[in-house]
Amino acid sequence: MGQGLFPMQATSSEHIEDMISNVPFKYFVLRITATAAARDVFEKYQRLLIET
Structure with missing residues (x-):
């Protein structure tokens, strides 16, 4: 099915990547x-909004 969305590569639920x-x-x-x-x-x- 090709490449997945890049957020699927995130490794942490605590550290913002x-x-x-x-x-x-x-x-x-x-x-x-x-x-x-x-x-x-x-x-x-x-x-995540705070980071923008």
């Missing part, structure tokens, strides 16, 4: 587990 190879633009990413509660996802989203 911004250096994944072959991504040609600025970004911030956190791993979110499949079982994460909505509140956890929202908190990670807020953390």
